[in-house]
Amino acid sequence: MDIRQLETFVSIATLRSFRAAANRLNVTQPAISLRLAALEQELGVKLIERSGSLVRPTAKGLELLVHAEQVLDGVNRFKSTARSSGDAQTVRLGVPSTIVHAWLTDLLRLLRAEFPKLVVEMMIDRTPHLRARLVGGELDVAILMGSVYDTGVRQVALQTYRIIWVASQAIAAQFSQTPATLEDIARHWVVTYARDSTTYASIEELFRLSGLYRQQLSSSNSAEAIIRLARSGLAIGALSEACVNADDPELSVLPCELELPSYDYYACYHLDSVSRMGMIVAELARQCAAKHRTVLHQESA
Numbered sequence: 001m002d003i004r005q006l007e008t009f010v011s012i013a014t015l016r017s018f019r020a021a022a023n024r025l026n027v028t029q030p031a032i033s034l035r036l037a038a039l040e041q042e043l044g045v046k047l048i049e050r051s052g053s054l055v056r057p058t059a060k061g062l063e064l065l066v067h068a069e070q071v072l073d074g075v076n077r078f079k080s081t082a083r084s085s086g087d088a089q090t091v092r093l094g095v096p097s098t099i100v101h102a103w104l105t106d107l108l109r110l111l112r113a114e115f116p117k118l119v120v121e122m123m124i125d126r127t128p129h130l131r132a133r134l135v136g137g138e139l140d141v142a143i144l145m146g147s148v149y150d151t152g153v154r155q156v157a158l159q160t161y162r163i164i165w166v167a168s169q170a171i172a173a174q175f176s177q178t179p180a181t182l183e184d185i186a187r188h189w190v191v192t193y194a195r196d197s198t199t200y201a202s203i204e205e206l207f208r209l210s211g212l213y214r215q216q217l218s219s220s221n222s223a224e225a226i227i228r229l230a231r232s233g234l235a236i237g238a239l240s241e242a243c244v245n246a247d248d249p250e251l252s253v254l255p256c257e258l259e260l261p262s263y264d265y266y267a268c269y270h271l272d273s274v275s276r277m278g279m280i281v282a283e284l285a286r287q288c289a290a291k292h293r294t295v296l297h298q299e300s301a
Contacts, residue, residue, distance in 0.1 A: 001039060001042055001043075003072070003075055004025075004035055005035045005036070005038060005039040006039070006068045006071055006072055007025060007072060008021060008025065008032055008035040008036055008039070009035075009036060009039055009047055009048070009061075009064075009065075009068055010065065010068050010069055010072060011024045011025055011032075011137075012032070012036060012048055012055065013047070013048065013056075013057040013061060013062075013065050014065075014152035014270070015137055015152040015270070016055045016056055016152065017055055017136075017137070018032050018033065018050075018055060019136070019137075020135065020136050020137035020152075021137060022137070023136055023137035023138045024137035024270065036048060043064075045058075045060045045061075045064075046058050046060065046061070047060065047061040047064065048061055049061075073276075089115070089117065089118055089119070089277060090118075090119040090120075090121060091118060091119075091120055091121070091140050091141065091277040091278065091281055092121045092123070092138065092139045092140045092141075093120055093121065093122050093123070093139065093140070093141055093142070093143075093281060094122075094123045094124075094125065094130035094133060094134060094139045094141070094142035094143065094144075095122060095123070095124055095130075095142070095143050096124070096125070096126060096127055096130065096143060096144070096145060097124060097126075097221070097222060097223045097224070097243075098145075098161070098223060098239075098240045098242050098243055098265075099143045099242070099265070100124060100223075101223050101224070101227075101242065101243040102161075102240075102242035102243060102289075102292055103242075103288040103289060103291070103292040106288040106291065106292070107281075107284055107285055107288045108120065110284045110287070110288065111281065111284065114284075118277075123139065126194060126197070126221065127144045127145045127146065130142045130143075130144055131144055131148055131268075134148065134153065134268055134269075134270075135148070135150050135153065137270070140269060140270060140277060140278040140281070141267060141268065141269035141270075141277075141278035141279075141281045141282055141285075142267075142268050142269075143158070143265060143266075143267055143268075143285060144265065144266055144267075144268050145263045145264070145265055146263070146264065146266070147264070147266050147268075148266070148268045152270055153268055153269070153270060154268070154269055154270075154279070154282075155266040155267065155268040155269075155282075156266060156267045156268075156269075156282040156283065156285070156286050157264065157266055157286075158264075158265040158266055158267055158285060158286055158289040159242075159264075159265055159289040159290070159292070159293050160262050160263065160264050160265070161240045161241050161242045161262065161263060161265065162240075162241050162259070162260065162261070162262040162263075163192075163199050163202075163238055163239065163240060163241070163260035163261055163262070163263070164238070164239070164240075164241045164244065164253050164254075164260065165180070165185065165236055165237070165238055165253070165254040165255075165256050165260070166226075166227070166230045166236070166237045166238075166239065166244055166251055166252065166253055166254060167188075167230055167233075167236045167237070167251075167252060167254045168230060168231055168232065168233035168250065168251065168252070169249075169250060169251070169252055170233055171188070171233060171236065171252075171254070172252035172253075172254050175254060175255060179255040179256055179257050180254055180255065180256045180257070181256070181257050181258075182206060182207070182210050182212065182256070182257070182258055183210070183212065185236055185254075185256065186207060186210075186212040186215045188235060188236045189216045189218065189229075189234060189235040189236070190203065190215065190216065190217050190218070190235060190236050190237075190238060191217075191218045191219070191220055191225075191226050191229050191230070191235045191236075191237050191238070192217070192218075192219060192220075192226065192237065192238040192239065193219060193220070193221070193223075193226075193238075193239065194219050194220070194221045195219040197219075198261070198263070199238065199239075199260070199261065200217070200219055202260065202261050203217060203238055203260070204217060206258060218235070223239055223240070223243045226238075226239050227239070227243065227244075227251065230251055231248075231250040231251050236254060238260060240263070241253075242292070265289070267281070267282035267283075267285040267286060268282070269281065269282045
């Protein structure tokens with residue numbers, strides 16, 4: 001019996017997938033199967049039950065899972081102590097563009113301060129893609145819009161951010177006394193998130209229900225592009241308040257009679273003894289989100 005076999009068993013048992021376990025451990029699926037088979041043969045018990053696409057621990061596997069996690073936890077503490085001044089550890093982090101603009105730099109600064117040798121592999125993408133990669137074992141932790149209820153994944157609630165209208169100072173000045181109506185906004189080109197996003201669908205529905213069928217509504221997968229277009233006066237943007245700096249001299253929040261939706265964000269991570277860094281990153285993300293929220297409230301006060 002060796003540590004790799006225990007890591008394989010724990011990953012399969014928590015992720016409920018041979019493929020996800022292979023991604024998690026960065027090995028091939030045949031290697032995963034061989035390790036598990038060797039462990040089961042040595043112990044003389046069946047640890048994982050596999051029926052079609054269903055993968056789950058047996059009753060004995062569940063009983064032994066606790067002990068395997070304890071062993072790996074001890075091994076990880078042993079390695080962490082030995083490597084405290086040696087090899088670097090790696091964490092795979094997924095982040096949506098909204099958080100990049102909000103407090104990603106604060107999170108990375110904290111990680112650098114507490115773990116100087118930590119290597120952070122970042123993936124910037126939309127929530128649906130990040131969620132799939134997290135569940136598939138390709139990410140250790142991901143900041144997501146909306147929660148994830150999947151085997152082996154835990155989550156920490158961060159903050160709720162509302163979608164706001166933003167425009168250039170010149171356009172916003174027209175509504176300094178009276179909030180803009182949807183008809184006022186419809187006279188301009190509107191740019192928001194990707195076409196298959198919930199934000200785009202919500203805005204499109206608002207215009208449709210108001211009879212504004214000819215409104216020019218465009219999409220972008222870049223928050224920076226939306227902000228730049230709004231600053232230029234070419235368009236009115238609709239994006240998360242987390243992306244907007246109240247001190248921006250070229251951009252204003254546009255008051256409107258109709259409020260746009262709000263969305264909850266979570267830090268989601270794999271909870272197994274193969275790596276505890278995901279849980280640490282999630283907790284630091286919670287601290288950064290709380291601090292950023294306080295700043296947002298102070299700026300809007």
